[in-house]
Amino acid sequence: xxxxxxxxxxxxxxxxxxxxxxxxxxxxxxxxxxxxxxxxxxxxxxxxxxxxxxxxxxxxxxxxxxxxxxxxxxxxxxxxxxxxxxxxxxxxxxxxxxxxxxxxxxxxxxxxxxxxxxxxxxxxxxxxxxxxxxxxxxxxxxxxxxxxxxxxxxxxxxxxxxxxxxxxxxxxxxxxxxxxxxxxxxxxxxxxxxxxxxxxxxxxxxxxxxxxxxxxxxxxxxxxxxxxxxxxxxxxxxxxxxxxxxxxxxxxxxxxxxxxxxxxxxxxxxxxxxxxxxxxxxxxxxxxxxxxxxxxxxxxxxxxxxxxxxxxxxxxxxxxxxxxxxxxxxxxxxxxxxxxxxxxxxxxxxxxxxxxxxxxxxxxxxxxxxxxxxxxxxxxxxxxxxxxxxxxxxxxxxxxxxxxxxxxxxxxxxxxxxxxxxxxxxxxxxxxxxxxxxxxxxxxxxxx
Amino acid sequence: xxxxxxxxxxxxxxxxxxxxxxxxxxxxxxxxxxxxxxxxxxxxxxxxxxxxxxxxxxxxxxxxxxxxxxxxxxxxxxxxxxxxxxxxxxxxxxxxxxxxxxxxxxxxxxxxxxxxxxxxxxxxxxxxxxxxxxxxxxxxxxxxxxxxxxxxxxxxxxxxxxxxxxxxxxxxxxxxxxxxxxxxxxxxxxxxxxxxxxxxxxxxxxxxxxxxxxxxxxxxxxxxxxxxxxxxxxxxxxxxxxxxxxxxxxxxxxxxxxxxxxxxxxxxxxxxxxxxxxxxxxxxxxxxxxxxxxxxxxxxxxxxxxxxxxxxxxxxxxxxxxxxxxxxxxxxxxxxxxxxxxxxxxxxxxxxxxxxxxxxxxxxxxxxxxxxxxxxxxxxxxxxxxxxxxxxxxxxxxxxxxxxxxxxxxxxxxxxxxxxxxxxxxxxxxxxxxxxxxxxxxxxxxxx
Numbered sequence: 001x002x003x004x005x006x007x008x009x010x011x012x013x014x015x016x017x018x019x020x021x022x023x024x025x026x027x028x029x030x031x032x033x034x035x036x037x038x039x040x041x042x043x044x045x046x047x048x049x050x051x052x053x054x055x056x057x058x059x060x061x062x063x064x065x066x067x068x069x070x071x072x073x074x075x076x077x078x079x080x081x082x083x084x085x086x087x088x089x090x091x092x093x094x095x096x097x098x099x100x101x102x103x104x105x106x107x108x109x110x111x112x113x114x115x116x117x118x119x120x121x122x123x124x125x126x127x128x129x130x131x132x133x134x135x136x137x138x139x140x141x142x143x144x145x146x147x148x149x150x151x152x153x154x155x156x157x158x159x160x161x162x163x164x165x166x167x168x169x170x171x172x173x174x175x176x177x178x179x180x181x182x183x184x185x186x187x188x189x190x191x192x193x194x195x196x197x198x199x200x201x202x203x204x205x206x207x208x209x210x211x212x213x214x215x216x217x218x219x220x221x222x223x224x225x226x227x228x229x230x231x232x233x234x235x236x237x238x239x240x241x242x243x244x245x246x247x248x249x250x251x252x253x254x255x256x257x258x259x260x261x262x263x264x265x266x267x268x269x270x271x272x273x274x275x276x277x278x279x280x281x282x283x284x285x286x287x288x289x290x291x292x293x294x295x296x297x298x299x300x301x302x303x304x305x306x307x308x309x310x311x312x313x314x315x316x317x318x319x320x321x322x323x324x325x326x327x328x329x330x331x332x333x334x335x336x337x338x339x340x341x342x343x344x345x346x347x348x349x350x351x352x353x354x355x356x357x358x359x360x361x362x363x364x365x366x367x368x369x370x371x372x373x374x375x376x377x378x379x380x381x382x383x384x385x386x387x388x389x390x391x392x393x394x395x396x397x398x399x400x401x402x403x404x405x406x407x408x409x410x411x412x413x414x415x416x417x418x419x420x421x422x423x424x425x426x427x428x429x430x431x432x433x434x435x436x437x438x439x440x441x442x443x444x445x446x447x448x
Numbered sequence: 449x450x451x452x453x454x455x456x457x458x459x460x461x462x463x464x465x466x467x468x469x470x471x472x473x474x475x476x477x478x479x480x481x482x483x484x485x486x487x488x489x490x491x492x493x494x495x496x497x498x499x500x501x502x503x504x505x506x507x508x509x510x511x512x513x514x515x516x517x518x519x520x521x522x523x524x525x526x527x528x529x530x531x532x533x534x535x536x537x538x539x540x541x542x543x544x545x546x547x548x549x550x551x552x553x554x555x556x557x558x559x560x561x562x563x564x565x566x567x568x569x570x571x572x573x574x575x576x577x578x579x580x581x582x583x584x585x586x587x588x589x590x591x592x593x594x595x596x597x598x599x600x601x602x603x604x605x606x607x608x609x610x611x612x613x614x615x616x617x618x619x620x621x622x623x624x625x626x627x628x629x630x631x632x633x634x635x636x637x638x639x640x641x642x643x644x645x646x647x648x649x650x651x652x653x654x655x656x657x658x659x660x661x662x663x664x665x666x667x668x669x670x671x672x673x674x675x676x677x678x679x680x681x682x683x684x685x686x687x688x689x690x691x692x693x694x695x696x697x698x699x700x701x702x703x704x705x706x707x708x709x710x711x712x713x714x715x716x717x718x719x720x721x722x723x724x725x726x727x728x729x730x731x732x733x734x735x736x737x738x739x740x741x742x743x744x745x746x747x748x749x750x751x752x753x754x755x756x757x758x759x760x761x762x763x764x765x766x767x768x769x770x771x772x773x774x775x776x777x778x779x780x781x782x783x784x785x786x787x788x789x790x791x792x793x794x795x796x797x798x799x800x801x802x803x804x805x806x807x808x809x810x811x812x813x814x815x816x817x818x819x820x821x822x823x824x825x826x827x828x829x830x831x832x833x834x835x836x837x838x839x840x841x842x843x844x845x846x847x848x849x850x851x852x853x854x855x856x857x858x859x860x861x862x863x864x865x866x867x868x869x870x871x872x873x874x875x876x877x878x879x880x881x882x883x884x885x886x887x888x889x890x891x892x893x894x895x896x
Contacts (some may be wrong), residue, residue, distance in 0.1 A: 280811035294768025320742025363728035
């Protein structure tokens with residue numbers, strides 16, 4: 001609520017060009033809120049407000065801005081300002097931005113950054129996308145095993161200022177091999193003369209620069225760690241990945257999974273920021289495939305033209321059967337795919353899953369079939385038609401539940417993202433099978 | 449990988465009753481891995497292994513165990529062990545467990561816990577489920593504004609041992625009013641004689657005990673905070689909520705949303721732990737509603753029996769039309785619902801969304817319609833039937849996209865969870881409308 005008031009009041013001050021008061025208000029604000037405010041301003045005003053910010057805050061605010069505003073700011077500020085800004089930014093944030101920027105802007109930024117920053121940026125830009133290397137931070141606190149607790153605290157006090165996190169300190173050998181981890185809390189409550197090597201936890205859980213950032217995020221969340229050390233091929237400490245970056249990665253992965261499950265090509269950008277043509281492109285191919293796979297169900301239904309002419313009533317139940325297959329299939333595949341994403345469902349549980357879902361489909365399908373039978377009998381007085389529909393419905397639900405397990409499990413065996421094998425595909429395949437069963441049953445039971 | 453080997457080796461040692469070696473291996477393991485191991489043991493062995501653990505670790509391991517193992521352990525250990533265990537547990541973890549346990553176990557635990565623990569537990573058990581109060585931790589570090597940085601660090605060294613996090617310290621007045629926040633990092637890098645009140649950030653962002661834990665989690669993730677202070681009606685500090693709890697809350701909320709979107713009643717337990725009858729119950733009612741809403745499409749299609757008898761070919765395209773409506777609708781509703789869950793889509797953007805999705809539906813639907821027209825003409829040589837299907841397809845996609853925006857937006861206006869208004873419901877309604885359009889067009893164009 002206070003945020004809303006402040007935004008309106010800030011807007012007013014911008015309009016009045018009351019920069020003195022603006023500067024003092026901005027100094028007391030959180031960088032995320034300042035960024036939210038700047039994001040909503042026209043670019044000319046955004047540049048002015050951005051220049052009112054003090055240097056270290058400016059970098060924090062910059063990393064929270066929308067991509068397009070970041071680009072336009074970099075275009076609008078001078079070379080010296082670019083240099084200061086990128087030297088102040090956390091390396092991982094800077095790399096994220098550079099990856100989104102057009103090539104000429106990246107070139108200008110790299111030319112203006114200090115040599116140290118430039119080297120780091122170049123190194124990071126070479127890590128594969130979605131790898132731990134590309135999201136890790138290089139600004140961490142490292143300790144030596146032969147320091148005392150008092151030395152270590154003094155070291156942190158001296159060098160901890162610009163580090164992304166000081167709370168997990170990693171202990172390295174002179175050749176930078178990762179030896180252990182110790183928390184600031186442990187250091188603070190230890191005796192002053194206790195040695196770091198006696199206090200530290202040895203064999204810390206670590207990740208490799210080329211591991212996927214999703215895996216690293218899962219480890220962080222599994223163990224409730226604040227950070228994880230990142231090592232290279234020789235087990236040398238090169239960086240760390242922090243829980244706030246990890247939470248972001250997991251959220252992005254979940255969004256991507258959801259998009260795949262709904263038969264879309266995942267988008268890098270948030271929905272509202274994605275253009276109409278991109279949205280259309282991300283969906284078109286999938287819908288085309290699904291539309292064309294309709295040919296099979298057309299063929300199946302087409303074979304039963306005579307039955308349909310003889311008992312047109314059969315047609316009225318096609319949409320319901322078709323929907324129920326999709327609905328039951330999506331219930332199952334959603335649970336299985338989500339279970340896989342959260343590492344709750346593993347390969348050992350495949351048989352258990354099939355048995356479980358077969359049982360569920362009977363417990364759900366039999367009562368639904370009976371209710372449906374009574375309803376259709378009552379409404380249409382055609383018990384054989386009602387029986388046909390109800391048996392077809394039960395078969396549809398059994399198939400949907402079985403395929404809802406099968407497709408994600410099969411995809412994972414083939415090392416394909418299980419989310420790709422989701423609702424729409426299952427719905428289409430269940431449709432084909434259920435039409436085949438429905439009309440075959442009708443032929444047999446109704447003699448048409 | 450090392451975890452797998454250790455688990456197998458540990459199992460072997462349990463079989464051999466080599467408890468001495470087990471104890472020394474367990475002492476070096478992370479509590480999460482120990483819990484994963486104990487979860488897989490039969491209860492008799494689980495109790496033995498649990499008793500091998502040292503007291504502070506035992507509590508950490510206990511809080512990571514599955515609910516059923518926790519209950520059976522509490523049943524198997526004596527009163528004094530229960531007392532020690534629950535006094536060692538973090539209050540928020542203890543409360544989570546108690547909420548899952550049968551009443552007689554809760555009674556036994558409360559009777560055996562120390563008075564302080566019992567009072568705290570009782571207080572927590574009264575906060576509404578899913579409120580900040582029920583997930584906050586009461587073990588935090590508080591400072592006074594008139595302490596110096598050196599005093600504050602000494603205070604943390606003395607009292608920080610058992611606190612869940614010491615990294616954000618909250619500054620309170622003598623009457624416990626929340627005055628500000630300061631990080632351990634700021635304290636460590638400050639001059640020894642600097643005053644906390646000069647170093648602290650005033651007006652810290654805080655949450656109220658009765659706020660929803662989901663809202664608090666979003667704030668934590670928005671600002672990338674490690675913790676947020678929790679205050680009562682009088683702005684007095686009563687606890688804090690930490691980022692690891694928040695990440696868990698967000699993950700649970702996402703799973704619940706997914707389950708609602710796939711037309712299921714959300715389950716408290718992970719999928720593999722949920723019984724067959726519960727799974728069936730959580731799905732049955734939704735499938736029943738969807739099945740019965742099929743009555744409307746039956747009625748619509750039933751009205752066109754004559755057209756169907758005259759042109760049975762029309763029937764073959766019903767499954768495809770029905771699936772496409774569901775598929776396009778799920779693409780849109782997934783994006784809108786996810787956007788709302790991530791707070792990217794707000795009420796201001798409603799009109800923008802409708803316009804956007806209308807455009808997307810044209811860009812997707814027109815080419816699909818054309819492709820479909822050519823294909824049906826080629827396969828069946830019936831241009832008027834092909835035209836009927838293609839127009840119906842375009843209308844279906846437009847309706848699916850529009851309703852895919854409308855239902856979640858409408859749900860939010862009514863303060864209903866948007867995830868409830870998802871794919872299956874949209875598919876069913878689009879089905880009814882598209883059947884109406886399809887057969888009306890057929891009547892008009894084909895004169896049947």
